[in-house]
Amino acid sequence: MLKHLLVLMLILASISAVSEPLKVGRSASDPANGLVNLQKLSEQVIEELKGKHYDSYKIYNAENADVPELISIIKDKKIDIMVESLYFASIIADNTNMEPVLLVSRNGSVYIKGFIVTRKDSVIHSVNDLNGKIVTVINTESVPAFLLPKKMIESTGLKFRMVQSADSPVTENSVGYYVTNDKAQAVNNVYLKKTDAAIICSGVWENVKFMPDFIKDNLKIIGTTESVPGIYLLIRRDMEKAKKEKLINIFLTMYRTSRAKNVCDLDGFHKIDFDWKTLFQNLK
Structure with a gap:
């Protein structure tokens, strides 16, 4: 009986581990392409994860690029990842527990x-x-x-x-x-x-x-x-290390496969090789 109970608990724990969706946030600063890009990227990430860590995603959107609303959403919903412009990335990093981990390229350049x-x-x-x-x-x-x-x-x-x-x-x-x-x-x-x-x-x-x-x-x-450097991928600082490393690796390798070439109008993710904190500070 105890053995069966332990097995049941393990199954429930496994289900619980993937029941929480990947929470994706956006500032709505690019209404024409931003939402479509995030949807395509999120779908690709969930496909690559194959049910490990996350098996679905949900996008939380701040209307009209409203900064207080954006900060509130990030904190209240515990957003996991965001793709944001330099302007919003600097505000987010300064006011929440998210930090930039990758640069995003468009038209072949970051x-x-x-x-x-x-x-x-x-x-x-x-x-x-x-x-x-x-x-x-x-x-x-x-x-x-x-x-x-x-x-x-x-x-x-x-x-x-x-x-x-x-x-x-x-x-x-x-x-x-x-x-x-x-x-x-x-x-x-x-x-x-x-x-x-x-x-x-x-x-x-x-x-x-x-x-x-x-x-x-x-x-x-x-x-x-x-x-x-114009666009950044930000991830929650307190995310479990294994999840964070898996997500970063997915983004870094996403555009190396032919089927991912047309995920959206972005064309690659790259490691940050400069002091982003100094850059962000200089914007103030």
Whole structure:
């Protein structure tokens, strides 16, 4: 009887070990592709685990990239993994028990930089020429496509101020920025002369989905920021060591097999070989 009871307890323990889903969090900072990417990645991870550690996943989403809501979800739901931009990764690492463990590559590189672009027929040839102009930005939560270009513009002595529309008045010695929350619209605004310039990241510039040749051929880059490692995979610090190592190994090897090549529009995971804490600290 005791033997049967022990066997039953072992079975129940085994079931319990895989009954909790892999909890995946996201900031909703990239509504177009972020959720699809996470779904595909999570499905691939669960398939690779083959029922060990986790046999399902659940995605928890913070609406509208709201930081307090995001932090609350991570803590309350005990999120296991996240794939986030540099901006949100730094906030998450500073306010929760999650830490970056891998870099994520897109378009063959882990590095992203920001571009200030305008039309080739524009009289704007440098950042200094943006005085009194309006630029379109995609969002204000991007290091390469907002914070670094903002720093570049302000280094010229110009003020960088938010405006409510593409035709809002802009005071002297200022540059107005209009937030669109849409990559394609940001590009179209400058192409169609609705705004004088646009701030985008290198990923948008190199993506024909947002930057088709007929538009790209009519634009020029007037400002380029430094390159930064742009996307991070974060894992809960207190995760069981065996689980963490297994997950990291799955991500590191995911894109080495042909069947995983098209998991999403990301194309690889890589070990972090720099002091990410210093980088994150410098963003403050």
